Amino acid sequence: MRFVSDQRLADGVREREFTLGEIPGILWTPASAPTSAPLILLGHPGGLRRMYPRLVARARDCTAQGFAAATLELPGGGDRPASAAAEQARADLRRALAAGEPVTDDIVDRLVLPLVEKAVPEWRAVLDALLALPEIGGPVGYSGGVISIGVRLAVVEPRIVAAVLFAGSFVPRAMFAEARRVTIPLHVLLQWDDEGNDRQMALDLFDAFGSAEKTLHANMCGHTGVPRFEGESANRFFGRHLRTPPSS
């Protein structure tokens, strides 16, 4: 991991862009330099530059609690090359949606499974690098979408102890078996009237999670309309699970 920029935002939060090999990422740490801070990995649908305003707002929620936050570009996101297969799957998806046809399992599998396969090792590698910094100590939470990436990370990455998952993307059927193996505390966000999301599939996925503590928060206002108070609610979830002793 190599830092390529280092700046203070207006409120004193330190923002460092980095690269992990060829992959760009961003690290935010609280204004008052922490030691061994908990870390929240901020998931997103790809395209760091486009997502930056929302990511930095979520990062500030983390740093306000004394947590560090970090994110990494997804395979095919931003300037990262997309595979021909992923491009084809995306084109097939767009065609199905435009034609009002059902999005088949085949399209969802081709769209999501290779992304999960490629992204998860990258996120684990960035976790190695971040946890080697003196200012970051863990525990680690995952927050956001792509929900299938979050599910896979929750299953395979023992350093992640709690996750806020955004149920806003297509979920391959194969992920349901993985969902049953998730045991960490989960806080799942669902936009009830998200036209681009299969609500029943999201409810079925929530039902499948093996976690003893799992909470579903459903709201109105479409895919991008998660209410501000849900951000606070997610903060409190991480406050309960990433802090020792837990704070209300």
Place this chain on the structure above:
Amino acid sequence: MRFVSDQRLADGVREREFTLGEIPGILWTPASAPTSAPLILLGHPGGLRRMYPRLVARARDCTAQGFAAATLELPGGGDRPASAAAEQARADLRRALAAGEPVTDDIVDRLVLPLVEKAVPEWRAVLDALLALPEIGGPVGYSGGVISIGVRLAVVEPRIVAAVLFAGSFVPRAMFAEARRVTIPLHVLLQWDDEGNDRQMALDLFDAFGSAEKTLHANMCGHTGVPRFEGESANRFFGRHLRTPPSS
């Protein structure tokens, strides 16, 4: 309304038992005597004495925010006489559950609809009496079950401006049409693994609500296992909607 007892709890909260005609109820007000406080009506399944420990805990959540809280015995609850028809419906429900048979619409209608018909005017009457007290000014929220009583109140009682509804009881099909007429902000609690509750019906009811702001919070741990953090979440919901200006 006639007060029949007046005491201070250990934390200074004032608890007054009252009767409204023959109906017993309880009023809690904050330790520091408020003027024109908002009021939260605490719904419950009937049986004030049995429910008292949970009710007083919920009342304390209200008074801690500067709100008054009040509750009223339900028709057939506690020492109040139950109608023969209600007794029959309850016996039919128990028999169906014991036999593992489906709970028919007919049983649910006979169990819940007369209760709603009788309870709602009583809760509106107690609201008249409570709002006549100088220490209570409104606005008013409803919190709890029986969810069909909360739905009916939300439709017919304009003084109720926000409701936390506990989806933990059978819902007559007729209530779905009423649910579509609800427009106040709603915060709906569902225990995902509540064996005695029809989860799909609760989800359908949430979907039916006409409110632009509606939130569903689903958790594990059975009918009575609503996590403590959901109490805080409901408090914040009322904080946003019963206070002017809203506080976070």
